[in-house]
Every structure is written in structure tokens, then in C-alpha cells.
Amino acid sequence: MHRRTTGRRAAAAIALAAAVWTLGVALVAAFDDFPRGLVFLGGGLLAVGATWETVLRRGWARSGAILLALAALAGMFWALADDGFLRLLLLFALGVLVWHVGARIAFDTHVALPHAVPPQRPVLFVNPRSGDGKAARVGLVEQAKARDIATVELHPGDDLEELVRDAVAGGADGLAMAGGDGSQAIVAAVAAEHGLPYACIPSGTRNHFALDLGVDREDVVGALDAFVDGGERVVDLGEVNGRVFVNNVSLGIYAEAVQQAGYRQRKIRTLLATVPMVVSPSSDCPPLRWTTPGGRVKKGAAVVLVSNGQYRLGGAAGAGSRPSLTDGLLGVTVLDPRSSASEGPGGPLPWRQFTEPEFTVDSDGPVPAGIDGEAVVLEPPVHFRSRPAALRVRIYRHHHGASPSAIEPVGAVAALRSLAVIAAGRDPRAAAARPRPTVPTG
Numbered sequence: 001m002h003r004r005t006t007g008r009r010a011a012a013a014i015a016l017a018a019a020v021w022t023l024g025v026a027l028v029a030a031f032d033d034f035p036r037g038l039v040f041l042g043g044g045l046l047a048v049g050a051t052w053e054t055v056l057r058r059g060w061a062r063s064g065a066i067l068l069a070l071a072a073l074a075g076m077f078w079a080l081a082d083d084g085f086l087r088l089l090l091l092f093a094l095g096v097l098v099w100h101v102g103a104r105i106a107f108d109t110h111v112a113l114p115h116a117v118p119p120q121r122p123v124l125f126v127n128p129r130s131g132d133g134k135a136a137r138v139g140l141v142e143q144a145k146a147r148d149i150a151t152v153e154l155h156p157g158d159d160l161e162e163l164v165r166d167a168v169a170g171g172a173d174g175l176a177m178a179g180g181d182g183s184q185a186i187v188a189a190v191a192a193e194h195g196l197p198y199a200c201i202p203s204g205t206r207n208h209f210a211l212d213l214g215v216d217r218e219d220v221v222g223a224l225d226a227f228v229d230g231g232e233r234v235v236d237l238g239e240v241n242g243r244v245f246v247n248n249v250s251l252g253i254y255a256e257a258v259q260q261a262g263y264r265q266r267k268i269r270t271l272l273a274t275v276p277m278v279v280s281p282s283s284d285c286p287p288l289r290w291t292t293p294g295g296r297v298k299k300g301a302a303v304v305l306v307s308n309g310q311y312r313l314g315g316a317a318g319a320g321s322r323p324s325l326t327d328g329l330l331g332v333t334v335l336d337p338r339s340s341a342s343e344g345p346g347g348p349l350p351w352r353q354f355t356e357p358e359f360t361v362d363s364d365g366p367v368p369a370g371i372d373g374e375a376v377v378l379e380p381p382v383h384f385r386s387r388p389a390a391l392r393v394r395i396y397r398h399h400h401g402a403s404p405s406a407i408e409p410v411g412a413v414a415a416l417r418s419l420a421v422i423a424a425g426r427d428p429r430a431a432a433a434r435p436r437p438t439v440p441t442g
Contacts, residue, residue, distance in 0.1 A: 113231025
């Protein structure tokens, strides 16, 4: 733990020094041979910006940013190497490389969790149909047996909650679920109720909860080792009308769409067909009523998304994930494309975000909802609350143990500030930029 913290501090300090170095080289080139130096400055800023994106992004976005950075550097060499800029170009390229490596190390989200004593009688529940049969493809049941983890495979018509409670009554001292997030919530709720450790096995389709817990979604089998060689962290749960959720509850367009019989086969078409059903002035759907943190009662919204912890949205680093599951707060996002000045969210943007420990949505009739992606109908008022520090989660020590957005800052200025904080020896997770309301909440 100490070595990792020291390494991050050193990497952050080196990255800061490299950032100053590259900026200085670009400015010297710009003013030393004006106006040709402006080509150096412009290409240099493009290369640095693309390199920064490679620090924050993943997958195809990272690959594209790497190609853009290399193209910018190659273009600078091609255009300026014969004009006496070769030495400055080499110094600049070295600075960019050092900046990239230092920032990647400094913003690594891997957390050294306290070692936890393995449970003696853990039980794994497996939905073999989830994720198009991912559990079977990786031989999850066999791998669990090799680790002395008892398994219960679900069959059509089984009551998962009843099976989990039977396992606890039979002496299970650890619970794990391999399946979608709706199933994860059921097992997590029972584990929280009995104070038992829980492991999230990412064999579902999207595995959003695993992502924000810091479980490697590509290492399904490795996730089992949370009960063999794992650490423990304690996270919040969300609750709506007494039912636990781990990710979010959606009201409005998505919630109406998932009620449709053909949604799973034709998701996009069903969503598009549902939009006018919800937002049209002649809609038969009873409008939703809710209150802002400033105490103003609002009526009508296309989407109300209430999440267990606030999502980072927009084009920010780590968008679509939750920086924290330990704040004891619900994230509330309201979207209304009508932006009615008198009743809707209104304001300069048609959407807003805020956090609350509790939140209530009322209506004049039953409220369709999507709870962790599963269709339900709730009786109003629909009351949400956060359950802080409710769940003991076990995570394999080789997995990150934190959300990809846990310490990723939003914007270049925030990045430099975060690097300075890390270099000063503070907890890198405390340097994370937290989501802020997008418009005034009153």
C-alpha cells in the first residue's frame, strides 16, 4: 500500500514537471521562429490534448486518441524537422511521453483494500441464461467447485430470493451472484440484511454494478477469487418503496418502454415509439410530480433517473459510471425536452442533476419503472432513499476495487490540480472531481 502511494506521488510529480516542460518547449519554438513556430505550437497542443485523452479514455476512444497524438507528432516532424526544429521536436516528444506515462500511473484507480478472511461456506448463485450464457462459456460452475464454493443454478420459475434465504438458513456465510444487475440486487439485499460478505460476478450483459465496484468485467472467473484472496469495501445501496436497487431506477420513457412485450427484441424501435406516448401534450400517462432541492414543485418529465450514487454524464472522463458508491446520496437526473417554464424543469438546459439522501416522485396513477433494467409498476408516492454503508463487498485483490471515474478529473485544469494534490501526498480518491448540478436546482 505504501509503495503504491509513493509511486503515485512520484508519478504525479514527474507528470507535472513534464507538462511544464512540454509547454515551455512549445512556447520557445513559437516565439523563437515566428510565424513558423506557430505550427509547432498548434501541433504540440493537439498532441498533448490527444495524449491526455489516452490517459482518461478506454477501448476505441483510447485507440483513436493514441493515433491522433502520433499523427500530430509525425506531422510536426514532417513539417519542421528540416527547418532547424529537430532538437526541440525531440525534446517535446520526450516530454509528451513522460507526461503520458506519469499521468497514467498517477491516475490508476487500483485500490489496495484491506485483506478479508475468506468465508467458510460461500454460495454462488448462477443464472445460466444471463449474458447469452457467459457463465457456461467460462466454466463458472466448475471453477467455483474447484474453489470449494457451493453453487446454485437458477431454472425458469425459480424464486431467487427464496433460494438465497434458504442458503443463509442453511449456514451460508458468503453470497455471490453471477447474473444481471437485477439479480445482483436481490442477492445483495439479503447479504446486507444479514451482514454477510457479497461478491459480484460479472456474467451479465453489461455489468454496470461490477464496473463501479471496480470488478474486472472481463475476468469472470477471477471475480470468484474475491472469496479466496480478496479485500473488502463497504458500499451504499438504493431503495425504492422498500425494494433494493444497486444501479438505478428509471421513470418515464425508458420505464414505459420496458413494459412493452417486444422491448427485448426491438429495443431502439420500442424506445422511439414510446417517446410520443410520454412527452406528447395529449399523453394518457399521468404526469410525474417531484420537488427540487430548493423546494420548488415540478410537474412533468420525460425521464427521471434515480441512482445509487451520482452518475458522471456528458463528455467527461469516465462518463456513464459513478465515481463513488460511498457518499450516502442518491443521484437524481431529470430530463424534459419540453422545458415548460411553468411546470417542467425549465432553465437554460432541458436536464439537471442533483444529489439527495431521499427523493419522492408522486403521480395520480400507478408509475411504470425500470429497476436495474427490470420492468415493474410502483404505487405512488414513489419514495427513494439511500442506505449508506449497507453492503460488505468482496473484491479480488488483482481487480481495481474502484470505479474508472473514481479519481479521473474533468478538464485539463482539474487534471493539473489533481496531479498537484496527489504529488502532495493526499489520497488520490479525494482528488476526484465530483459531479455538480448542471443547472441551478431551485
